[in-house]
Amino acid sequence: MIKITNLEKYYRTEEVETVALNKLSFEVKEGEFVAVMGPSGCGKSTLLNIVGLLDDPDGGSFLFNGIEVAGFNERKRADLRKHNIGFVFQSFNLIDELTVFENVELPLIYTGVKAADRKVRVEEVLDKMQIMHRRNHYPQQLSGGQQQRVAVARAVVNNPKLILADEPTGNLDSSNGNEVMQLLTDLNEQGTTIIMVTHSEHDAKYSHRIIRMLDGQTVTENILV
């Protein structure tokens, strides 16, 4: 599903050029659950942004479902992104002014789903995440674990082929963390590809494979399954 070859990304400030990704290559097959690990500043988030089509690489090739997307403009990337990729963030990134229902509904609005269909699909996914009873609450009224469940619901409501999770349990206690990891595992078992950046060896164990990064390169790959 994803084939990355010699991917490069630089960050330039006024004087210094920092290499974030240095000829990075790897591949993720459909249905895989991959964990990306490494110390702070090793380029994990940059990689996730590029894979998530939020950012453009400076060099190398990035095949998404067999299509070369490196060099896509913002509009094309956004179009591809909203139909294929779901995001789960460490700090949930729910919109405070919207209710649980409205937060989850958002991606459907942006992909142009009709209101009646949206209602069915949002309710379905909220039910699945067991937060249906909180549908009219605002994010501040929920616990961290509940907020992340909403975020996961929002990530999957569009039935994306790929879910990108950036430290999904970083702001949660261990029991809530485990719940979220279980959710991701269930999604993976239903066929969704998952790439997860994490610092936690415990969380990484839920994945099939761990890619370890250092200074913008992959160092090792552990196959867990």
Added chain:
Amino acid sequence: MFKNYIIVAWRNLLKNKTFSLLNIVGLAVGLACFILITMYVMDELSYDKHNEKAERIYRINSDIRFGGNDLRLAVCSDPMGATLKKDYPQVEQFVRIYNSNGSKMLKKGTAFIEETKVAHADSTIFDVFTLPMIAGNPKTALSEPNTVVISKSAAEKYFGTVDAIGKGIEVNDEQHTVYKVTAVIKDMPQNAHFNYDFIFSMDNVEYGWGNFLSHNFQTYVLLQPGTDYKAFNKNFKQVIDKYILPQAKQLMQINSMEDFARTGNKLEYSLMPMLDIHLYSDRFPELGVNSSIQYVYIFSAVALFILLIACVNFMNLSTARSSNRAKEVGIRKVLGTGKKLLIGQFLTESTLMVFIGLLIAIGLVWLSIGYFNNIAGKTLGITMLLKPGYLLFLLLIPVVTGVLAGLYPAFFLSSFQPIAVLKGRTGKAFSRSNFRSALVIFQFFTSIVLIISTIVVFKQLNFIQNAKIGFNKDQMLIVNGTWALNNNADAFRNEVAKMSGVKASSFAGYLPVSNSSRNDNTFSTEAVMNEKNGFNMQVWNVDYDYIPVMGMEVLKGRNFSKEYGSDSTALIINETAAKMLGFDDPVGKKLYTLVGNDNELVSYTIVAVVKNFNYESLRKNVGPLSMRLGYNKWATAFKVSATDVTALLKNIETKWKSMAPDMPFSYQFLDDSFDNMYRAEQRIGKVALSFALLAIFIACLGLFGLAAYMAEQRTKEIGVRKVLGASVTSITTLLSKDFVKLVCIASLIAFPVAWWAMSTWLRDFAYRVSISWWVFGLAGFVALLIAVLTVSSHAIKAALTNPVKSLRNE
């Protein structure tokens, strides 16, 4: 401590340059408007106050209704002043001012110059009004005939020196009277309800003295200190019974004032404080152009609102960027700074900001005062700001405004809880503050009211321009002062009428515009005049050509004609007069009027009814009017076809110079004179437009800053939405939506207020436009458009930002 405040305030100002700039520019423009308008208002309120006895001076007003025609006069009869002084000890002194036709031809060197700042007055003028003398004796200055008191400017103009006592000035009257200068006074101030360069002796006025029934003299009385003028007004009843009724009995068979009143007539006199004349008097004839207290109120309100808009900007921007300052507040609080000290600090900042704004504002006032004088019709000088009272006021502005604008931000910021803000929980409270929404609504409310007012004023002006006024004012050249040509007047008229480009001509001493000659006479429908059949009506002397040349329409009957020998006693009346008389067919009916010094009753036959034409401002309904044959050669009207008006004027002037070499050639176009009647409205239009634009500008500055901070506040949300697939359009809409909502609410509040305000203003016009719905639509749309344009630049910028950037700081 205070020094530390100033230093911190100054550094903060420099640190946030955009913010400071938006704030200071907004404040400076707001303050400049405020200062200009307060200067205007203070000037309006200062009229006639230079008179030492100002509080004790009153003018006698007359209110007359005779035969259904109302007259509100600023003049009374010639013996009234003296009578009051003789009979009532409360009256310390009186003075009459007489300026029958408003101008005189005075000889300077070999030629005559038309002077308009002229009047005749009693010698007691110096006892009543304060007119400081440079030379001469106020006791004797005007006590003899053929004497004149002139101003310093006039002395310099005519004699090149203020040392003019004893010198002579020749006036182009029938006797070519030479007046002796007996005193030179300082120039009269601009802020007085009359302003003269030449005051001639009253003894030179030729008049049928002692007539209580003719009202021609502006009469002022000086009351003893402590006299209640309202109580004094009750004495006029006695005066009427004792002096006026006997004359009325003799002339019109009026037997008692009760009978007179019973038939719907009225004769009332009252004192009006001189200090009220400029702002409250709208009578006929006034000695100068008066203003209205209404405009003082409107201007004051506009000044206050613009200042408030500027203050609101400050509050909005300060609270909006509070998240940036929250950390500073947290640290200061942790270090032990109390709430009071923080409030002090923030107030110092706002005051400093206002002070800088004030300095710029004074510069702006200096730059714009010429323009302002031009549109407001004033001669205000920047030096007015240096008067001690005003200087104090100026210094108070930054303090009051600083506190006004700074108080809310100060309390808002200083109430942050240190732990919360240091943990980064600055709360969402200020991104969607209701208070701030209210402030934005207020700004747009004011702007929209101003926009609507501007549109309505211009609509009314346009209406006046194109109103069917019953005569043709276009391409009508009026040559003034043709009476001075004496026997040559006819020759001049005939010669000019022959020139190419001149279509028709008529002597036209009476013109259908304000400030032209008027002649009000008493008529009756029966040969014996009494209170039941008597009424007042304008009667104009016109020639055979007047009605066709002026483009007036004869509805019934016929114009004066040389074919009828009897037309010297023919009368043409207007529709109002016809309606008032109540005849089914007025043509052929007889009317009677008093003529000549013997007050002989003469009969006239109505030969036609003309369509009503507006001979006064459209503020007034058309009153009863009649025309009879006569030759008033005061001015001559020429209907021209404008191919080369400049050349034509040159030809006419040459002709004039050949017939009257020592007389000035003066002309006007009737449509210009017509426009002059509405100068006050044109001013209000321009002023409203200027301030509407400025108010919107200031409001937009605030909105611009606010939108910037709102976008900043919502950076993360925008990032999330973009990650989820939101387009630039949807983000821009999202960010603009809130402001659009506020502008809509502001419109809904502004519409009824503006409707009420403008309906009130329009009520002053007897002929007026209606306020149609599109005015509101347009104003709302303009406000909305401006708001969207202001906000969307930020919104688009925010929408275009790569979400990676906004989500990175986790």
